[in-house]
Amino acid sequence: GENVEQHPSTLSVQEGDSAVIKCTYSDSASNYFPWYKQELGKGPQLIIDIRSNVGEKKDQRIAVTLNKTAKHFSLHITETQPEDSAVYFCAATATDSWGKLQFGAGTQVVVTP
Amino acid sequence: GAGVSQTPSNKVTEKGKYVELRCDPISGHTALYWYRQSLGQGPEFLIYFQGTGAADDSGLPNDRFFAVRPEGSVSTLKIQRTERGDSAVYLCASSLTLQREGEQFFGPGTRLTVL
Numbered sequence: 001g002e003n004v005e006q007h008p009s010t011l012s013v014q015e016g017d018s019a020v021i022k023c024t025y026s027d028s029a030s031n032y033f034p035w036y037k038q039e040l041g042k043g044p045q046l047i048i049d050i051r052s053n054v055g056e057k058k059d060q061r062i063a064v065t066l067n068k069t070a071k072h073f074s075l076h077i078t079e080t081q082p083e084d085s086a087v088y089f090c091a092a093t094a095t096d097s098w099g100k101l102q103f104g105a106g107t108q109v110v111v112t113p
Numbered sequence: 114g115a116g117v118s119q120t121p122s123n124k125v126t127e128k129g130k131y132v133e134l135r136c137d138p139i140s141g142h143t144a145l146y147w148y149r150q151s152l153g154q155g156p157e158f159l160i161y162f163q164g165t166g167a168a169d170d171s172g173l174p175n176d177r178f179f180a181v182r183p184e185g186s187v188s189t190l191k192i193q194r195t196e197r198g199d200s201a202v203y204l205c206a207s208s209l210t211l212q213r214e215g216e217q218f219f220g221p222g223t224r225l226t227v228l
Contacts, residue, residue, distance in 0.1 A: 043204055043219030089155045099146055103155030
């Protein structure tokens with residue numbers, strides 16, 4: 001089955017700087033890669049996703065890149081703000097197991113003013 | 114509009130007891146998912162439903178775990194003979210369909226503690 005590894009486990013950045021989180025996956029059949037943000041006491045919330053026919057996707061301060069050959073994808077947050085502080089999870093799934101998201105272990109992001 | 118709701122928000126039980134966790138998906142969502150999240154880890158897939166039927170239950174850890182969705186809306190996750198290792202946050206999610214465009218919307222979870 002799919003195995004997703006995520007790093008770093010914690011990331012501390014100064015407000016205004018950029019944050020990058022990287023994930024690798026093992027199953028070459030995976031073709032959908034969402035990123036979730038989880039705040040304390042809440043469920044994960046989708047912030048951006050990418051499909052395997054696209055190499056990069058951007059939404060305001062958030063961007064995701066995908067390298068299918070190397071089987072890795074990354075989340076980039078620019079101009080970080082204190083409200084970006086949360087745990088971020090990457091995930092992967094394949095068309096034949098569409099609902100079965102395999103999550104990484106998460107990255108605790110702390111943005112200091 | 115209302116999101117995914119889960120009850121109870123917290124459940125404390127003793128080892129060996131039976132528990133039921135409830136999930137109310139977003140109205141009109143046909144697909145429903147259960148995940149388990151241990152402390153410091155990402156959610157781990159348990160089971161998902163398309164309508165009333167379990168489309169994939171390969172994530173259920175053993176036969177003490179069972180989930181139902183009799184009318185294609187509300188779902189209940191049932192755990193028999195609970196063990197301390199079952200302690201975790203149980204997350205429910207729903208999506209409009211079980212298709213490529215089906216973003217999963219998560220509820221706040223039920224924190225289960227087995228003493």
